[in-house]
Amino acid sequence: MNEQKKLRSSIDRVRKAPTEIFTLSQKKESGVYIYNHQGTISGVMLAVEQYENLLDREKQHTTEYGEYEQxxxxxxxxxxxxxxxxxxxxxxxxxxxxxxxxxxxxSTESTYEYTPILNELNNKGKVIYQLKQKQKQHIICAEIIGKQSTHSTSADRLLVKKIHMKKIKEKNCLYT
Known part of the structure; x- marks a missing residue:
C-alpha cells in the first residue's frame, strides 16, 4: 500500500510540468493516471511502446481464446x-x-483391419486419434477412453466412457 502511495503523485503536489512527469513515467516503464476533480481516474497516458505491448497482449489473449473455442x-x-x-x-x-x-x-496389414484400435484400447485404456490438420505447430488429439465391451456378441465393440481433447506442441507429441 505504501509503495502505491509512493508511485502516486499529483502534478499539483509535485509542481512539475506534465511532460516531465510523462518522461519520468516512461523511464520507470509505467503510465500516468489522470484524475478529475472528484478524484476518479479520467484518463491514462501511455508511451507508444506501452500501448503497442497492451494491444499485442490483448491480441494474443483473443487468439488463445479463439483456439480454445475451436x-x-x-x-x-x-x-x-x-x-x-x-x-x-x-x-x-x-x-x-x-x-x-x-x-x-x-490397419491394412492385418486380416482384421480394426485390431490396432482394440489393441490400443486394451493396452492403454484409451484410443488416441490425431487430427490431420495441424494448428500453429500444435497437434490436436482426441482421447477416447473406454474398454472393450464384454456384453456384446461381437468382439470388435467398445464402451465409450469419456472423450478428452488435447492440444500438444508438435515437438512434445508422443502420438505421431
Missing part, C-alpha cells in the same frame, strides 16, 4: 456423434472420427 466445438461435435456410455463398433468409431478430420487407425 477445440471445444470439435469436442462437442465428437460427443454428438459418439454418445458417452454407449457401445460402438470399432469400425463405426473410426469412420465417424475420420469424417471429422482425424487420421484413421485401421
Amino acid at each position: 477445440l471445444e466445438d470439435l469436442h462437442n461435435q465428437i460427443c454428438q456423434i459418439i454418445q458417452l456410455g454407449t457401445i460402438i463398433p470399432a469400425k463405426k468409431l473410426d469412420d465417424q472420427l475420420t469424417t471429422l478430420g482425424f487420421l484413421s487407425k485401421k
